Amino acid sequence: MADDQDKLAQEWADALLDGDGDVPDPSEAGSAEVANDDEALADEWAAALAETTQDEVKHEKEQAFLSTQTHDYEFKDMGADAKAGSSSGKRDLDFILDIPLEVSAELGRTKLLINELLQLGQGSVVELNKLAGEPLEIYVNGKLVARGEAVVINEKFGIRLTDIISPIERVKQLG
Numbered sequence: 150m151a152d153d154q155d156k157l158a159q160e161w162a163d164a165l166l167d168g169d170g171d172v173p174d175p176s177e178a179g180s181a182e183v184a185n186d187d188e189a190l191a192d193e194w195a196a197a198l199a200e201t202t203q204d205e206v207k208h209e210k211e212q213a214f215l216s217t218q219t220h221d222y223e224f225k226d227m228g229a230d231a232k233a234g235s236s237s238g239k240r241d242l243d244f245i246l247d248i249p250l251e252v253s254a255e256l257g258r259t260k261l262l263i264n265e266l267l268q269l270g271q272g273s274v275v276e277l278n279k280l281a282g283e284p285l286e287i288y289v290n291g292k293l294v295a296r297g298e299a300v301v302i303n304e305k306f307g308i309r310l311t312d313i314i315s316p317i318e319r320v321k322q323l324g
Contacts, residue, residue, distance in 0.1 A: 156186070160186070250289050250290055251289070251290050251291075252287065252288070252289050253287070253288045254285050254286070254287050254288075254297075254308050255285060255286045255287075255288065256277060256279065256285055256299075257277025257278050257279035257283075258277060258278050259275055259276060259277050259278060261275075284296040284297060284298055284311060284312065285297050285298065285299055285308055287308060287310070292319065293314055293319070293322060294313070294314050294319075295310050295312060295313045295314060296310075296311055296312040296314075297309050297310040297311050297312070298311055
C-alpha cells in the first residue's frame with residue numbers, strides 16, 4: 150500500500166510539473182490505472198532505450214564509414230627543388246632591394262639625470278662609455294651588424310667598416 154501511495158504522489162508531482170491540468174483524483178485511483186501507468190512507463194523506457202541503441206548503432210556506422218574514407222598520401226620531396234633554386238642557378242632577390250632599413254652608428258652611450266640634461270648647453274662635454282679610438286658600432290634596425298672607425302671625407306663624417314658581425318656572433322648576442 151505504501152508503494153501505491155508513493156506512485157500516486159509521483160503522479161501528482163509529474164502532473165503539477167507538466168501543467169496538464171489532468172491531475173488524477175486520489176479517490177479514483179485504482180489498481181487498473183496503476184497497472185496501465187506501469188505499462189505506459191515501461192513502454193516509454195523501452196522506446197528511450199531503443200532510441201539510444203539506434204543512436205549508438207548509427208554513430209558506429211558513421212565511424213566505420215569515415216575510417217574507410219581516409220587515404221594515405223605521399224608527397225614529393227621539395228628539398229631538392231628548393232636547394233637547386235631557379236633554373237639559372239641565381240637567386241632572385243630583387244624583390245627585397247626596395248625595403249627601407251634604419252641604419253645607425255653609435256659612438257658610445259651614457260646615462261644622465263634629467264637635472265644634468267637640463268644643465269647642458271652649447272660647448273658642454275658629455276662623457277661616453279667608450280674610449281677614443283675604439284670602434285663605432287653600426288646597427289641595422291636596432292641589431293648590431295658591424296664595427297668600424299670614423300673617417301672624414303670631403304668635410305663629411307663617414308664610417309669605414311672594419312668588422313662584419315657573423316651570424317653566429319649575432320645569435321650569441323641574443324642569448
